[in-house]
Amino acid sequence: MKNTFFITGTDTDCGKTYATVSMLNALNKQGKHTIGLKPIAAGAQEVDGQLQNNDAIQIQNAASIKLIYEQVNPICLKPAIAPHIAAKQIGRTVQLTQLEGFIKGAMMRKYDATLVEGAGGWFVPVNDVQMLSQIANQMNMPVILVVGIKLGCINHALLTAQAIKNSGCQLAGWIANEPFEHVDCKQEILETLHRFIQAPCIGHIENNATDVEFDFERLGL
Numbered sequence: 001m002k003n004t005f006f007i008t009g010t011d012t013d014c015g016k017t018y019a020t021v022s023m024l025n026a027l028n029k030q031g032k033h034t035i036g037l038k039p040i041a042a043g044a045q046e047v048d049g050q051l052q053n054n055d056a057i058q059i060q061n062a063a064s065i066k067l068i069y070e071q072v073n074p075i076c077l078k079p080a081i082a083p084h085i086a087a088k089q090i091g092r093t094v095q096l097t098q099l100e101g102f103i104k105g106a107m108m109r110k111y112d113a114t115l116v117e118g119a120g121g122w123f124v125p126v127n128d129v130q131m132l133s134q135i136a137n138q139m140n141m142p143v144i145l146v147v148g149i150k151l152g153c154i155n156h157a158l159l160t161a162q163a164i165k166n167s168g169c170q171l172a173g174w175i176a177n178e179p180f181e182h183v184d185c186k187q188e189i190l191e192t193l194h195r196f197i198q199a200p201c202i203g204h205i206e207n208n209a210t211d212v213e214f215d216f217e218r219l220g221l
């Protein structure tokens with residue numbers, strides 16, 4: 001799908017939502033019309049009688065094209081655990097075809113860029129046989145990998161980059177994100193990531209950064 005990217009990460013809590021919101025803000029600043037989606041979320045609280053997930057709310061608020069909550073996050077599961085386990089706990093079945101339909105529906109609006117946040121890392125099941133990341137392949141969405149900078153992230157980043165390629169997807173770029181204030185040997189970790197990840201680094205989000213610049217040209221945006 002044109003100008004549509006699937007945002008994955010090295011792990012849950014690596015900063016996918018932080019990076020997605022930062023990118024939406026930066027694109028909006030350039031006057032771009034943006035859509036942000038979180039097709040499946042696990043972990044939700046009731047707001048005005050409706051289950052809502054915090055990532056989805058942040059993404060809904062950050063995107064310039066205002067969609068209703070159900071369009072941003074059509075599948076919202078209450079337990080804050082792996083999505084397929086959460087679905088099973090509440091007796092629901094999630095299918096990728098269903099998610100694909102929801103994503104296509106939300107993207108009927110005229111947009112310049114759409115960012116679709118995954119859940120957890122690359123290999124996160126939505127049911128007993130399907131992975132959420134297969135949606136990136138099915139819908140031809142290039143992937144942006146968010147690397148949460150910490151001890152252990154080199155291995156996670158390189159495994160994920162390889163897995164993305166092995167899944168038949170394009171790794172369009174990666175982002176160095178700093179969820180932690182201090183990480184030992186941060187510069188050396190960053191240099192290592194730059195050396196080994198075979199895709200452009202399109203941004204570096206420092207800890208608590210608010211106004212981040214990205215190299216959107218590398219994404220063709």
Ligand SMILES: Nc1ncnc2c1ncn2[C@@H]1O[C@H](COP(=O)(O)OP(=O)(O)OP(=O)(O)O)[C@@H](O)[C@H]1O
Pocket residue numbers: 009011012013014015016017018019055118119120121177178179180205206207208209
């Ligand atoms: N650059 C940063 N500076 C400060 N805090 C950050 C940064 N990146 C992430 N965080 C914080 O770390 C936590 C996890 O980040 P975030 O929610 O973006 O992770 P995620 O990868 O989207 O997780 P999930 O798998 O649940 O979707 C959040 O509290 C977020 O505010």
Ligand SMILES: C[C@H](N)[C@H](N)CCCCCC(=O)O
Pocket residue numbers: 012013041042043079080081082083119120121123124
């Ligand atoms: C609940 C959490 N914040 C995420 N929404 C889901 C993380 C799924 C991780 C699954 C796993 O890799 O074990």
Ligand SMILES: [Mg+2]
Pocket residue numbers: 016017018055117
């Ligand atoms: Mg998130």
